[in-house]
Structure formats: C-alpha cells, structure tokens
Amino acid sequence: MTDRHVDPAKRVRESGTGAASPAGTSALLDTAVATAEESFADIDEPGVRPAGSNWRLVGRRFLRHKVASASLIVLLLLGTAAAFASVVSPYEFNPTLTPEVLADARQPPSWEHPFGTDKLGRDQLTRVLYSLRKSLLIGLGVALLSVVLGVIVGALAGFYGGWTDGALMRFTDLFLVVPELAVLLIVAKNPDPSFFGIFHFPPATEVSGMILILAALGWMAIARIVRGEFLSLREKEYVEAARAAGASGPRIILRHLLPNTVGPIVVFATLEVGLAILAEATLSFLGAGIQLPEVSLGNLISDAESTVGTDLAYLIIFPGLTLFLIVLCVNFVGDGLRDALDPKTTR
C-alpha cells in the first residue's frame, strides 16, 4: 500500500492492513472501536500518582455513571443468586419426576413459582438460575481467554511491526472474513473435537468446550486494539528510555506498554462478556451447544418454543428477559468503564 492511498476502511475503523476489512465484528464492537480509538489515543504518561490512587480515581468516576453503577449492582445480585442457586431456590433444576412434581405442571407465574413451572412441573426460576450460572461462567471465561489470545497477537504485531505485524494482521483479517456464526455452528456440532488428533478438547456441550470455541473466534477485536495502541505507544520517549537502559523486548511489552493499554483492554473484555453470553445462548438455541438435561438460557427457550402462541409463553419470556437483562447490564458496565478510564474526563 502506498502512502498516497487512503484506505477508506481505516477512517471508519481501526483496520490498518488493507485488503480485507473486518466484517464479522458486531455493530457494538464497531461503534466501540471508533469511540475507543478516539478516547484512548492519548494515554501517554503513566502519571505521577501512585498506581493505587489512579484506580481509586477510576472507581470514583465509574460510580458517578449512574446507569453503569446500577447495572453493576444488578449483575452482582444476579451473579450471587446464580452462584448460590441451591440456597436461593428450594427446588432442584432437574427434580425426580414424582407425582407431586408433575402435579405442579403448567403453573403460571405466582409467588411460589415466580417464573411459573414447565410442562413437567419443574420450577422455571430455578432452571433459569442454574442456566445463568453457566452463562456468566462462559462470559467471563471467554473474555479472559480471548484477552490472552488477543493481547499476545496484538502485542507482537504492534511492538515488532514490519513483517511480523503484516503476517499477524493478515491472519487476523482471515478470521474476520469467515462467517462467524456458521463456523461456530459447525465446530460446536463436533462431539469429539481435537487438534489434528493430538490434543483432545471438551465438546461444546460442556461449559469448558464452549469457552474454548467462543474464545477461538472472539480474540480478533482485542488483537486489533492492542496492536493499534502499541503502534503509537512504542514511539514514546519512555519506551525509548527503557530501551536505552537495556530493557529487552518482552520486558518493555510487559512492564511499559501493557500497563498503559489496560484501559481499552478492560473495556473490550467487558463487551466480549456480553457477546459471548449471547453467542452461547444462540448456539444452544440452535441445538449446537449445551444440551438438555443440562440447562442453558438458549436451550430453555428452544425447549419451550412450541408454547409460542399459547398461555404457556411465559416459559419463553422469562429466560429471554434474563438473558437480555444480563447482556444489557454488562454492556452498560462496559460503557461506564470506558468513561471512567478515559483520561480526557480527568478532573
């Protein structure tokens, strides 16, 4: 690419490497990329404040964002309820189908069963809570793993530049032109996934397998962001100073560049949590993820799909509402974090 060529995609998103523009990323990530690029463009100095007080400042700014704080509280409440589901709810999510249980079938929402009961008399709230546990676990696991993958790729590309950068970013672009949901569907359908028959992975019907699959296709946005940050940060004086002092490449990356990229990474990791939770539910809905009798928000909805248009539709409404609510809250928290970590709003 010559210097005169203005890559149109670059103006719109942090694209950088030409030929294949990212298409697979979601609208949310797109918008976030645009704003995050703006916001984080000039984190340049580690600052003179001790690290602890900096985080306290971020915390204070986050709490000023009312919607984000409220969302965090809702998430913590839901997370606690899900983690202690067996204490919160007097029912089991897969009870033995005794005549007493079956007698409770098809009950509309009431105080005893806030989300109603399904055709077999199982308490829907209990089933939702156990599903929520998996959703949150998957969301956090995917975010963590894709941050690790994305940071490795992005850091190497951004720090070493040149040939390494070109190769790694082409590789990233390839993952962005494959139709994401279709690939997820195909890979998740494999009951015995392995890496060329050598390393065997758990299948997507298990939480750990689902995390691996979603992270394997979810690291690209973070890699791009980290690369972009590193490209600009590595030209800074303090990096030059570190290099002059004899610091090695890995040391500069880990001690100098990465700490200054924490902001955008945290924000994108949060968005990734929401995306992963949605992706898991979608796959499970399509029959390619968690399978009954293990419950997930997706398969609870597909299990009750035939109740659409009947009085039992509450069986669909509550799990979906829960799913919607957690993803919404996660995204609001991400938004709050972005504002809180943005150095431009420092007072």
Add this chain to the structure above:
Amino acid sequence: MTKYVLRRIAASIPVLLLASVLVFLLVREFGADPARVRCQNSRDIECRRRAREELGLNDSLPVQYVSFMGDFLQGDWGESQRTGRSVGESIRGDLWETSQLAFWGVLFSGGVALAVGVYSASRPYSRGDYMFTGLAFAGIAMPTFWFGLLTIQYLTFELQNLFGSTEPIFYSIPNPVATGPVEYFRELALPVLVLSVQLVAGWSRYQRSSMLEELNRDYIRTARAKGLPRRTVIWKHGLRNSLSALVTVVALDVGALFGGLIITERVFSRPGMGTLLLSAVNNGDTQIVLPWMLVVGAIIIVFNLLADVAYGLLDPRVRMT
C-alpha cells in the same frame, strides 16, 4: 478508478484463497467427522469405513483440499448427500431467498437508522437523544432468536386474538399459496423487523457520531453564520457529508448478512442460506458446507470492496490510486 478496483479485486483473490484454507481446516479438522455423522443411525460397523472411503476422507488434508478446490473452481460442486439435489442449484435458490430478506431489511434499517442518527446528532444530549441511546443499547443486547419468538407471540397470535380474525395479520411462517404484494408484505414484515433490530441499533449510533463530528466543523458554522436555515444546514450540508461513513458500514454489514440470517430464517421457518446451512449441519450433509462457506466468504469480500469504492465515490477527499 478502474485501476483501483481491478487492483483491489486482484488483491482479494489471495485473501479468498487463504480464507478457503482456513475454512477447510475449520470444517474438516474441527467440525464433526462427516463419516461419523452420516452413520449416526446405522448399526452397521462397516458403515463408517465405507463412508470414509466414499467421501475421500482417507487422503491427507492437503490432498483433500486440492481435490475439493479443483472441483469447486470447475463448477462441480457435487450433490447433496441427503436429497441428491445439485449443491450449486440449492445455493443459488437459497441465495435469492436470503437476498430478498436482506434487501428489505437493509432498506428498512438504513432508513430508520438514518432518521434516528440525524435526529440525535442535531439535538445531542437532549431527552430524545438519551432515549434513542437507551434503545440502541437495548437493541444491541437483544437476543435475536428471543425477539423473533416474541414478535410471533405478540404480533402474530395476540394481535390476531385482539381483532378476533380467522387468520393472523402478520404471518409467522411463509405462506406457500399466497401471492401479491400485500401477502408478500404480511410474510416479510416480521422477519425484516427482527433482523433490523441489531442493524438499526448499530447504524444509528454510527450515523449519530459521524454526523455530530461533521456538524462541529467550521463550514457548518459558516453556513449558519451566513444565515442558512438550520434545516438546510443539517439535511443538506451535514447529512451529505456524514453519509459516506454510514454507507461504508452498511456495505460491510450487508456482506455479513448473507451468512448471518441463520437465526431469523430458523425462527420464521423461511428457506434461505441460513436454513440450508443449519439443515446441512444437523444432517451431516457435508457436501453443502464447504461451497456454502466459500460463497458467503466471497460475498463478504465483494461487499468489503464495494464499501471501499463507495467511500471513495462519496468522499472526494479520498484519493483512490
């Protein structure tokens, strides 16, 4: 210009080839074993061995890749293992179905997103702007499949009950005997609405920020200062100059739609690319999966190219060499 397009086309061929390698690897190595899927219901122990032989799975992966790509490039896409229909024909037919959905969806979402974006940008931080921001957040967090089922519950069934009519106003499944534009609308209204939720949410935010940026520029202030009415400034100067960003994003997303309508088509039982893939995956009809992936990948790359070209055409500051 022509030179630029040609160069970009040439540059996208290796991308497509590399993508085909990646897709081949993902499908064959990380996807389910086709022979295993095929013999799922068979008690015959020999079945899997025979299937491996028939499908050419005993060769090494590079050999399989070359033989597949050879056939693919020569137009020999094979037949479906279940229905015996030609894969090329099914993909062509389903592409048409998906295009209709995508076309109306993009038209509708684009219009709504444009209106919302311009409104929000011309009254930033007003009550209406905050409301649309909230709605955009809701749209992005909305699980598509759940929203689809909700529209069926409320706009098909409850609406029908409300009016006490014998048949629903909006169909939740395609009506094979219906003809005419009215029926066409009744059939497409809900799927288009469902696929638009996320598009509108993303695009309206996009339009808002790009227009806001434009409205803060000096020439806008000049236009206002020389006495042009606010309306003219917003709709003529601001909108026109902010449009190139939106068009680019739209083009990129449209490409992804061709492989991304799996859920909408599944919820509304519509034929199309998504349904084709879903049934192929569920039934182990592996012959369809690879050509499907390559066709969708090619469409995505073509739309990426269109996005860049459109950007250059709309924004004279961009020089395309």
